[in-house]
Amino acid sequence: MKYPLRISLCGFGGQGIVLSAVILGTAAVTKGNKYVVQTQSYGSEARGGQCQSELIIDEKPINSPIAEKKNVLIALFQDAYEKYIPALEEDGILVIDPDLVTNIVRPVETTFELPATQIAVDIGNRMTANMVVLGFLSECLGIINKDDLLEVVKDNVADRFKEINTKAVEAGIEYAKEHNMYHRS
Amino acid sequence: MADIKINPRRKYLRPEKLPHFFCSGCGCGQVLNYYTQALEELDMDPEKMVHIGGVGCTARIPVYIKTDMLHGVHGRTLAWATGIKMMKPDLPVVIFAGDGDLVSIGGNHMIQAARRNLDVTVVMVDNMNFAMTGGQVAPTTPEESVTMTTPYGSAEPRFDTCRLAIAAGATHVERWTTADRVQCKDAMKRALQHKGFSLIEIVSQCPTHYGRYALGTGDPQKVIDWIKDHTYKLTTADSISEEEKSGKLPCGEFYRVSRPIYQGTTVMSGKEDK
């Protein structure tokens, strides 16, 4: 993996965007011994449904907390996708939920279509789409290993949701494997 | 030569601060007197207590008491007391506040402290106006009174502080006047022994301002007589017609109940699910 890695996760409120960013960051710091800065869109522009969280992951301390260009954009909602796609680098990686992002305004060479919401519905809880995404990122990009991720997920969700969230992470991993969706740089 | 007798309750005071600065005929001196009687009868040592005064004439009462004392900001007496009681729950805290301090600028603090049942004693000296600043209208000024800021009479209704305190959740509420020497002292004793929020309102004469502007007299006795005419005792309430009660404040022990005291906004019971 080439650092610094600048990731943007976006969607709408209630999809667990911020939680997934927090889990990814926690795993990178506490398990991967990396430096991470995580911020979220705040202020009135983030209201009305849209939600975005940014992560910068690096091997050394991170100074400027604002990364104008992102290497990775994960978009789970059309409006959010349109808003944040301009910030993706030309050679960046785009991950979309094809059921919720249907109109591609700027084709990106490395695009992965992950039907995270449908996968989550299939395993029994729509709310776990964010965990499907985390599992997928773990397998596809190799930014964090599966066991570390699962441990952090368990630490960050309520007892009664541990099992379903674990299942969701594993489903995301499986999806990447089945469809041979890998990008390792 | 006659023996010079020293008031035995002078031991509670700061001799270097005397004589006090209250106007002659002011009720604050009486209140200080009743309070030291209450301390003496309960054998309480003000040095082992904290007293609080905000800003105003009443706020000066504890300045004369030999005690740890917070003073000099208007209306925040109960906020100070909240911090003290959280750190030292067993330390008795007594607040002397004027009507302006307690129910005008400090009104919300009073309501919230009463709601929480903060374990303090509040002695409110209600002289019916802002006296230290020269006699302006207060929330406790009777309607139609002429004051320095109501030259055409006050067009505002008057606060009934005791009813307000009871509604807010105070667990011990009494009202008396400076003319009720024994009742004031006994009320203060009950307050000092009460676990929870006690409010003792003492309607008091301000001959200098309220007397001169609203009542047309600077004679303390006449102002006290006016107060007597405009209050009635709960004990005799049944024998007074509603018409006679109109515009008059009832005096007596209104309310005294037991309820858990404030220990913080969230308190671990030890049963929490970890």
Next chain:
Amino acid sequence: MPKKKASKERVLSGVHFMLGNYATVEGAISAGCNYFAGYPITPANEISERMSQRLPQVGGKFVQGEDELCSVFSLAGAALAGGKVMTATASAGYNYMQEGLGYCYAIEAPMVIVDVQRTRGDNFASQADVYQMRYGASGDYEAIVVCPSSVQELYDYTIWAFNLAEEYRNPVIVMSETTIALMRERLDIPTADKIELYDRRYTKKTPDEYHPFEALANQCPEAAPIGEGYHTIYSLNPHDEYGNIDWDPIVFDNLYKRVTGKITENADKICRTESYMMDDADYAIVTYGSEFRPSIDAVETARKEGIKLGVLKLCNVWPVPENAICEVAGNVKKIFSVEMNLGKYVREIERASKNKCEVVSVTKNRGFVHTTDEIMTEIRKGVL
């Protein structure tokens, strides 16, 4: 100053990925904070929320006051009653607290106040209150204001703030802001034995010997416990060394000279700065808080372009680290003052520079910290 180590059960030693506001709380808990009062306001709410959870766990008290005045005045009461106390608010809430702060400066109550600066009405980032931190209350006093630039420093500087508050018996402001408060970042919490804390200096004198506000010109007085016979008047009004309220001009003079002198005379001991690439620098950025972060990246970019740029980071803005700024001014051609407002603290930097070099004000008040590019644009213009 009596010193001791932090207590083990209060310190969450280890590596964390933590929200800035939470790191502030953990700093306070590590420092021995046992009383917090706050009133809801974004973006400081996470501080109150975590405090409400953490303080009862360590035997402390949490109060959600009815307003900011309750918060700050209850802090005064709790501090006098022996507590190590903190509140947190954000710009508009800090306005309300000025009344109480004035009292706390006057009676010399140790406390920590966190101001998570924001723009008016919303949670965008800003450093526009840098002067209010210092000059908000009425009367003569000196403030101590520390400026963390990261989640780690929110933890570290909060402990520092508690120690300064005890050492100088003064309110200490932690100048936070949205950028770092709502950011999650790596936080390394050391073991308790690595954290040194200052204890309050209590008098050993008897009540008869004790003069509550007597101290040397550059020092704070010893504290006495309340309710134990020391019969002290803690008044906002001018008071002499015995605590007597007195409007004598000489009493004014002695009191105000001492309460300001205990800070100004010790400014060199209080002030901390950090230098980056300053040894051979022709140009310097002087900055504070989160603006330090893009400034460091600007140094890297500038050096690649052949511009010998360095950074002087002010770890505290009040008292002004005058000597450090003056020294830099004597060694460079130009100072760039980078801050997230329309140019405030630049006046202090100009003053401290004593005309030894030109000072350029690099400003931004658009809701976000400068980007490195934005700073570089000004640097390139400035070195032409």
